[in-house]
Structure formats: C-alpha cells, structure tokens
Amino acid sequence: MKQAHCIFEEDDHRWLAIARDPSKPGHIIDTNEYVVVKGKEALLCDPGGIEIFPSVFSALSAECDPTRLAGIFSSHQDPDIISSLALWLEFKPELKCYISWLWQSFLPHFGGEESTFVPIPDPGMTISLGGLELQAIPAHYLHSSGNFHLYDPKAKILFSGDVGAALLPADHNGLYVEDFGRHIRHAEAFHKRWMGSDKAKRDWCERVSRLEIDMMVPQHGAIYRGADVQRFINWFSALEVGVLRS
Amino acid sequence: MNAPQPNLHVKARGSSELARIVRVNEEIKAIVATAFRINLMALNAIFLAKRAGNAALGFGVLSNELRRFAQDLTRNMSSLRDMTSGSVGSVTGVVQYQRNSAILAEAIRLSGEGVPGAREARRRGAARLSAQQGKLRALDIRLRSAVEETQQLVELGGVLARSAKIEAAYGGTFSPALMQVSTDFAEVIAQIKRSLEILGKERLVKD
Ligand SMILES: [Fe+2]
Ligand SMILES: [Fe+2]
Numbered sequence: 001m002k003q004a005h006c007i008f009e010e011d012d013h014r015w016l017a018i019a020r021d022p023s024k025p026g027h028i029i030d031t032n033e034y035v036v037v038k039g040k041e042a043l044l045c046d047p048g049g050i051e052i053f054p055s056v057f058s059a060l061s062a063e064c065d066p067t068r069l070a071g072i073f074s075s076h077q078d079p080d081i082i083s084s085l086a087l088w089l090e091f092k093p094e095l096k097c098y099i100s101w102l103w104q105s106f107l108p109h110f111g112g113e114e115s116t117f118v119p120i121p122d123p124g125m126t127i128s129l130g131g132l133e134l135q136a137i138p139a140h141y142l143h144s145s146g147n148f149h150l151y152d153p154k155a156k157i158l159f160s161g162d163v164g165a166a167l168l169p170a171d172h173n174g175l176y177v178e179d180f181g182r183h184i185r186h187a188e189a190f191h192k193r194w195m196g197s198d199k200a201k202r203d204w205c206e207r208v209s210r211l212e213i214d215m216m217v218p219q220h221g222a223i224y225r226g227a228d229v230q231r232f233i234n235w236f237s238a239l240e241v242g243v244l245r246s
Numbered sequence: 247m248n249a250p251q252p253n254l255h256v257k258a259r260g261s262s263e264l265a266r267i268v269r270v271n272e273e274i275k276a277i278v279a280t281a282f283r284i285n286l287m288a289l290n291a292i293f294l295a296k297r298a299g300n301a302a303l304g305f306g307v308l309s310n311e312l313r314r315f316a317q318d319l320t321r322n323m324s325s326l327r328d329m330t331s332g333s334v335g336s337v338t339g340v341v342q343y344q345r346n347s348a349i350l351a352e353a354i355r356l357s358g359e360g361v362p363g364a365r366e367a368r369r370r371g372a373a374r375l376s377a378q379q380g381k382l383r384a385l386d387i388r389l390r391s392a393v394e395e396t397q398q399l400v401e402l403g404g405v406l407a408r409s410a411k412i413e414a415a416y417g418g419t420f421s422p423a424l425m426q427v428s429t430d431f432a433e434v435i436a437q438i439k440r441s442l443e444i445l446g447k448e449r450l451v452k453d
Contacts, residue, residue, distance in 0.1 A: 001356075050349065053349055053350075053353055054349060054352040054353035054355075054356050055353075055356065057350075057353035057354075057356070057357060058353055058356035058357035061357035061358075061361045062357065065362045065363075066357075066361060066362060066363055067362045067363035086342075086346055087346055087349055087350060087353075090346045090347065090350050090367060090370075090371060091350060091353075091363060091367045092363065092367070093370070
C-alpha cells in the first residue's frame with residue numbers, strides 16, 4: 001500500500017511524496033506521486049496510472065482533503081504519468097490539468113473535456129496555487145518532446161519527472177538517496193536509453209543549475225537532497241544519452 | 247521486482263454489455279446473409295418456374311413474392327443494424343463509467359468512507375451511469391419492437407415457403423426440382439426464425 005510522506009512543511013505549505021509502493025504488482029513500473037499543498041489548495045504532480053489510482057487516492061486522502069485538489073501537473077503524456085486522469089476527474093470534474101501544449105489534444109484519450117486542459121507553452125509558465133507561484137520549467141526531450149518539470153521556489157523543491165529516475169531493486173526502498181554512488185548505478189541505463197537529446201540535456205543542466213534546489217524529486221526511485229542534487233546534475237551532464245546499448 | 251497483490255486489480259463488471267452488443271450484431275449479420283441467400287434462391291426459382299412453363303405458374307408467382315420478402319427482410323435488418331451500431335457509443339460509455347466508478351469505489355473504500363467528496367463523487371457517477379443506461383434501455387425497447395415486426399414478416403415468408411411446396415407438387419416433370427427449391431426455402435426461413443428468437447431474447451442492458 002502506498003503512503004504519503006511529508007517531505008517539506010512550512011506553515012500551510014507542504015509537499016507530500018507518495019512514494020515507493022512495495023505492494024504494487026511487479027509488472028507495473030513503480031512511480032512516485034507528489035502533492036503540493038498550500039492553504040486550501042493542492043496540486044498533484046504526475047498522478048500515475050489507472051492501476052495504482054486506489055492506492056494513490058487513499059494515500060493522498062490520509063494526509064490531505066482530496067476535495068482541495070485544484071489541479072494536476074502532468075510532466076508529460078506517458079501512461080505511468082497520467083492514465084488515471086479520468087478517475088481523478090470522476091472524483092472532481094472541475095480539476096485542471098497542466099500539460100505541454102504539445103499533448104493537449106492527446107491527453108483527452110485518457111479522459112477530460114476541452115476545459116480540463118491548461119496548455120503550457122514551450123518556455124514554461126507560472127502556476128498559482130494558494131498564493132504560491134510554482135514554475136513549470138522546460139525539460140523538452142527529457143524524455144518527452146513536450147516535457148516540463150515543476151519548481152517551487154519557496155520550498156526549493158524541483159519535481160523532475162523522469163529525470164533522476166532510478167529503477168531500484170526491491171531492497172532499496174528508502175525515500176531518499178543515501179549513497180549517491182550506489183544509487184546512480186540504477187539510474188544510468190534508464191537515462192542513457194530514455195533521454196534522447198544531448199543538447200536538451202545540456203540546456204536542462206544549465207537551466208536548473210541556476211535554481212536554488214534543496215530537493216530534486218523524480219517520478220521513479222529515490223529523492224535527491226542537498227549536495228546530491230548538484231551531484232546528479234554533474235553526473236547527468238557528463239552522461240552520454242540517446243544510446244541504444246550501454 | 248515487487249510481490250503482486252491481486253486485490254489492486256479492480257474488475258469492471260460492464261464488459262458483458264459490449265459482448266452482448268457484439269452477439270446482437272453477429273445475429274443480425276447472420277440474418278442479412280441469409281436474406282441475401284433467399285434473394286438468390288428466389289431468382290433461381292423464378293428461372294426454374296419459367297422453364298417449367300404452365301405447370302409452374304403458381305410457383306413462379308410465389309418465387310416473386312419470396313424475392314420481395316427477402317428484400318423487405320434485408321431492409322428491416324439494415325435498420326436494426328443502424329440501431330445497434332449507434333449504440334456502441336452508449337455501451338462503451340456504460341462500460342467506462344462502470345469501470346471508473348468501480349475503481350473510485352475501491353479508492354474510497356481504502357481511504358475510509360468518511361473521505362470528503364466521496365458521497366458527491368458517488369452520486370455524480372451513479373447519475374451519469376443511469377443516464378447512459380437509460381439510453382440503452384430505450385434502444386432495447388426499439389430493438390425489441392423492430393425484432394417483433396421482423397418476426398411477423400418472417401411468418402409471412404414461412405407461409406410463402408409452405409405454399410411453394412404445395413405448388414411444387416403440381417410441377418409435372420419439374421416437380422422434384424421445384425420440391426427441392428421449396429424445401430430449401432423452408433429451411434432458411436426456419437434458420438432466420440431461430441436467429442430472430444435469439445435476438446428477441448438479447449437485452450442490451452440488464453434490468
Ligand atoms: Fe515517461
Ligand atoms: Fe516515468
């Protein structure tokens with residue numbers, strides 16, 4: 001069963017990580033979902049697939065009133081990211097879904113009306129949440145051609161979608177990266193294969209290096225904290241990506 | 247990587263509706279194909295009657311009637327088909343809503359019944375589902391009355407086939423051939439009757 005862990009809290013501003021599900025069927029990739037709560041509003045980042053909806057919903061409900069959900073931030077169009085959309089809308093039809101303009105007409109295949117979608121332009125945009133100004137940061141071609149990360153300048157948290165993802169063995173079930181060297185081995189093959197563009201990768205590394213980041217939270221695997229964030233950026237910028245075999 | 251947990255899979259109940267509409271469509275297709283056969287058979291019978299001349303005048307008239315019957319049947323079936331093909335949308339809607347509300351129900355069960363918004367979501371889901379089911383029920387009624395109408399038409403076809411058999415007896419040297427043709431007619435009409443009976447029993451939506 002999934003559980004929500006509070007990874008940041010300051011007054012009425014919280015980040016919840018619904019991470020690492022040991023009870024999920026083995027044939028489904030393990031995903032992390034994140035909830036940004038500010039005051040009476042909440043934003044769900046990459047809500048995940050249909051199969052895991054019940055466990056994500058109940059984990060979220062345990063920590064936050066689900067009727068406060070104002071929107072869904074979808075880093076890109078993959079099924080493990082957003083195929084549960086129809087179910088969230090079943091719970092709350094007026095939810096807004098933020099997604100790259102590129103995928104705006106593709107996502108309705110998962111559910112939603114025209115009014116559901118808020119297209120994010122290529123340079124990114126600000127998403128307001130209970131007075132908070134969250135930034136949709138471009139991460140195109142990493143790995144999707146229309147791809148965004150979400151930066152919270154107040155909490156100094158960067159939600160990085162598939163970037164930073166690690167496919168960890170079952171016994172590596174900690175919430176945070178504890179030993180970068182050991183951890184990153186499980187991220188290497190994934191980044192080499194999934195991340196298609198070296199130029200896009202360099203652009204992203206430069207862009208996020210300018211941000212103040214305490215935590216980088218990916219959609220798969222463990223969370224990078226403190227110095228591990230920069231360690232990751234350095235590692236990634238040196239990695240050869242877009243290769244079929246390592 | 248992780249141990250599977252079977253109760254994470256929420257089974258949707260709705261897919262039987264889609265299976266039913268597929269069965270209805272298959273039955274309709276079977277009748278359309280048979281109607282086409284009757285049409286050809288009637289054409290052959292008309293030629294046969296012409297060759298038999300005076301001895302098969304009555305048979306010739308009946309063959310013409312059977313041909314008209316086959317054309318009426320085809321028309322009836324194509325309007326039935328329009329009805330069901332339009333309903334695939336409603337059926338899919340039902341299947342989707344049922345699946346979604348089953349998964350949502352499981353989510354609410356896991357979260358505890360007191361979770362805010364649960365009651366509203368459930369009420370909304372039920373309202374949407376019943377609207378879709380209402381559409382299907384209305385279609386069901388139309389479909390049933392169309393099937394009944396077709397059954398009456400086929401009764402008439404049965405009478406024509408029986409009469410053709412009687413006429414065949416007066417066919418002189420052509421009698422065995424005419425008898426064979428009229429027996430074939432009777433058989434395919436019986437086949438259509440069976441299909442219509444099955445069709446009449448199918449319901450697109452359970453009461
Ligand atoms: Fe992805
Ligand atoms: Fe992913």
